[in-house]
Amino acid sequence: GESVGLHLPTLSVQEGDNSIINCAYSNSASDYFIWYKQESGKGPQFIIDIRSNMDKRQGQRVTVLLNKTVKHLSLQIAATQPGDSAVYFCAENVDMRFGAGTRLTVKP
């Protein structure tokens, strides 16, 4: 899609603060969503997923929120650490598209 040609949006946070990364999707038939983390020079890795019958799912320091009404999901990272610095992508299971990604930078 068009988003792959755009420079990644960036988010800069202070170590210890909470981070919120947002993602919008377009296909109302999507019923499974995943957040991936991509560190520099590596392939993306799974962080957390959520099915459409849920609004919220929590993992270790991460929470995903799903708002099906506005086709929006977010990834919340609690007490952000320098090791969280990476690019974060959302993906859905119908069109198999990845969002444009957000580059998270954690300042010590």
Added chain:
Amino acid sequence: SQTIHQWPATLVQPVGSPLSLECTVEGTSNPNLYWYRQAAGRGLQLLFYSVGIGQISSEVPQNLSASRPQDRQFILSSKKLLLSDSGFYLCAWSVGSYEQYFGPGTRLTVT
């Protein structure tokens, strides 16, 4: 456990030369396989995906092609590389249309 291999890790090729990148998956049967390209500082662009041997779907028109000669082998090829083919190429597999597992990637520089 399942593993995914990609090679080579880095590649520098002149414009007009051919390309062959290979991806193999171990520990699973009949996976969905994907090829993505990622330009520096950009998002993931799905190039090809395959749901079975010999079944390839192309997402964008380009001078690249893909083949799946075996169940767990996915090959990305080009007859003549362009400068615009430079990027980070990622192979991934999944069971159905759920979580994808990515390989380590190949960084291709076309000079």
